[in-house]
Amino acid sequence: xxxxxxxxxxxxxxxxxxxxxxxxxxxxxxxxxxxxxxxxxxxxxxxxxxxxxxxxxxxxxxxxxxxxxxxxxxxxxxxxxxxxxxxxxxxxxxxxxxxxxxxxxxxxxxxxxxxxxxxxxxxxxxxxxxxxxxxxxxxxxxxxxxxxxxxxxxxxxxxxxxxxxxxxxxxxxxxxxxxxxxxxxxxxxxxxxxxxxxxxxxxxxxxxxxxxxxxxxxxxxxxxxxxxxxxxxxxxxxxxxxxxxxxxxxxxxxxxxxxxxxxxxxxxxxxxxxxxxxxxxxxxxxxxxxxxxxxxxxxxxxxxxxxxxxxxxxxxxxxxxxxxxxxxxxxxxxxxxxxxxxxxxxxxxxxxxxxxxxxxxxxxxxxxxxxxxxxxxxxxxxxxxxxxxxxxxxxxxxxxxxxxxxxxxx
Numbered sequence: 162x163x164x165x166x167x168x169x170x171x172x173x174x175x176x177x178x179x180x181x182x183x184x185x186x187x188x189x190x191x192x193x194x195x196x197x198x199x200x201x202x203x204x205x206x207x208x209x210x211x212x213x214x215x216x217x218x219x220x221x222x223x224x225x226x227x228x229x230x231x232x233x234x235x236x237x238x239x240x241x242x243x244x245x246x247x248x249x250x251x252x253x254x255x256x257x258x259x260x261x262x263x264x265x266x267x268x269x270x271x272x273x274x275x276x277x278x279x280x281x282x283x284x285x286x287x288x289x290x291x292x293x294x295x296x297x298x299x300x301x302x303x304x305x306x307x308x309x310x311x312x313x314x315x316x317x318x319x320x321x322x323x324x325x326x327x328x329x330x331x332x333x334x335x336x337x338x339x340x341x342x343x344x345x346x347x348x349x350x351x352x353x354x355x356x357x358x359x360x361x362x363x364x365x366x367x368x369x370x371x372x373x374x375x376x377x378x379x380x381x382x383x384x385x386x387x388x389x390x391x392x393x394x395x396x397x398x399x400x401x402x403x404x405x406x407x408x409x410x411x412x413x414x415x416x417x418x419x420x421x422x423x424x425x426x427x428x429x430x431x432x433x434x435x436x437x438x439x440x441x442x443x444x445x446x447x448x449x450x451x452x453x454x455x456x457x458x459x460x461x462x463x464x465x466x467x468x469x470x471x472x473x474x475x476x477x478x479x480x481x482x483x484x485x486x487x488x489x490x491x492x493x494x495x496x497x498x499x500x501x502x503x504x505x506x507x508x509x510x511x512x513x514x515x516x517x518x519x520x521x522x523x524x525x526x527x528x529x530x531x532x533x534x535x536x537x538x539x540x541x542x543x544x545x546x547x548x549x550x551x552x553x554x555x556x557x558x559x560x561x562x563x564x565x566x567x568x569x570x571x
Contacts, residue, residue: 167489167496171450175457182458194456202452202503206445209502210437212325218433220317223408225429226422230414232266240265243369247350249359250290250300257286261304269314280308281538288539296543297536299357302550305535309551310349310558311526312342319523322502328510330397332404334519336380337565341524343377345558352550384568447499455503460485479571480563482508483517487559490521491528491552498522517566524562525555 179195182188244262251257260283283304291298297305316338323331350370354361361367387395415422454460468481483504490497501518508514528551536544 168446168450171454175453175459178459178462179457191457195453198452198456199449202448203445205502205506206448207441209322209325210441210444214434214437216321216324217437218430220321221433221436222426222428222430223411224317225432226415226420226425227407227411228429229420229425230411230418232411232414234263234266240369242365246363246366247359248300248303250298251287252290255286255290257283257290257300260286264304265307265312268308269312277534280304280535284535284539288541294539295541297541297545297547301536301539301541302545302547303353303357305532305547306349306353306550306554307346308535309526309528309531310342310346310554311524312346313523314339316523318498319501319519322498323505323510323519326502326505326510328515331510332401333397333569334516334523335404336384336399337516337562337569338520338523340377340381340565341520341558341562343373344561345524345554347374347377348557349550349554352553356546356550381565381568443495444499447495448502451496451499451503455507477567477571479513480517480566482514483521486518487521487525487555487562490525491555494527494530497527513566513570516570517563520562520566521559524558526551528552528555 175195179188179191182191241258241262244265245251245253245258248258248261251261260279264279264283284301287298287300287304288294291301316335319334319338320331323334351361353359359366361370384395412422415425464481464484467484468478471478471481486497486500486504489500501522504518505515508518510516528548532544532547532551536542536547
């Protein structure tokens with residue numbers, strides 16, 4: 162329903178702005194430009210989906226091997242002690258504990274198709290422990306807050322889109338996105354812990370938290386210490402090594418489990434092909450709406466207004482053109498994807514704006530969508546402070562995304 166309102170609003174607002182420009186500024190080119198943008202964006206949507214079939218098939222094939230080789234279970238065992246303290250209302254031996262850990266493990270690996278069913282299963286199991294069935298429990302709010310913070314080790318979908326759009330090194334946003342989304346997740350965790358008075362000084366909890374924070378802080382310190390010429394080179398090298406190492410580890414685990422690796426890869430690749438074909442109508446729909454919104458001049462007015470406010474405080478405004486991605490992401494992943502694609506086509510995949518748009522798409526999550534689907538699945542009407550915490554995590558993630566983009570690419 163939210164996406165429906167967003168989609169229609171793009172067309173209506175663009176039309177109103179175009180009429181006003183025609184009447185008051187005698188802009189006779191605005192309507193032809195809007196019409197041409199609909200054809201251009203429809204072509205872009207189809208071409209993007211067509212090229213996506215190959216790379217999506219490749220990566221979903223690799224991820225299927227990782228899923229069946231037990232990578233998710235390994236992560237679940239590794240982080241189990243941490244999550245049991247983060248969700249004190251869920252008993253250690255309750256099925257919800259396993260589902261929560263499996264959901265976050267799948268999210269960290271970018272296994273969206275596996276993560277969502279596991280998340281819905283976790284919500285249902287936590288609902289069994291919930292004494293007030295129409296009000297979100299503490300555990301459910303913590304679960305939703307961490308999901309909306311969007312922590313992902315490998316932003317595969319974004320890397321794939323950058324590859325299709327012609328980026329020289331599609332993985333160059335890997336480390337910056339990881340840093341930004343880690344900060345967003347920490348913000349969500351701390352905020353909910355303060356609301357729920359969770360003991361942040363528990364020895365086990367603190368050791369995990371400090372270890373994670375030290376890892377992120379160490380990465381930031383290392384990259385900030387590099388000269389500008391070496392920073393991008395090191396980022397690209399480390400990103401490539403990590404991603405290739407993960408692929409090899411999936412294959413080795415599959416061999417150890419005696420999986421039919423070729424058949425398993427083909428099974429996942431088929432899913433990738435089917436997903437790529439299915440998204441064609443949705444991608445064209447949102448790209449056409451965004452193209453018309455931009456060609457009418459509306460998006461320029463929005464960004465120029467924000468830029469004027471930012472410049473009045475003496476700050477650099479190069480990030481402003483990428484902000485629409487961040488504004489749309491909490492509402493709709495599809496809209497954010499479409500805006501990222503349109504931004505990259507306008508400014509280039511290797512421009513500062515194109516890279517920042519990619520990072521902003523990856524460092525937050527579809528907060529409203531997640532809350533609607535997850536709470537709706539168990540008929541919860543009173544969400545308490547879940548939305549507030551989710552939006553705080555989004556704001557922190559966007560701020561961190563802008564900061565690391567300037568650190569790495571400006």
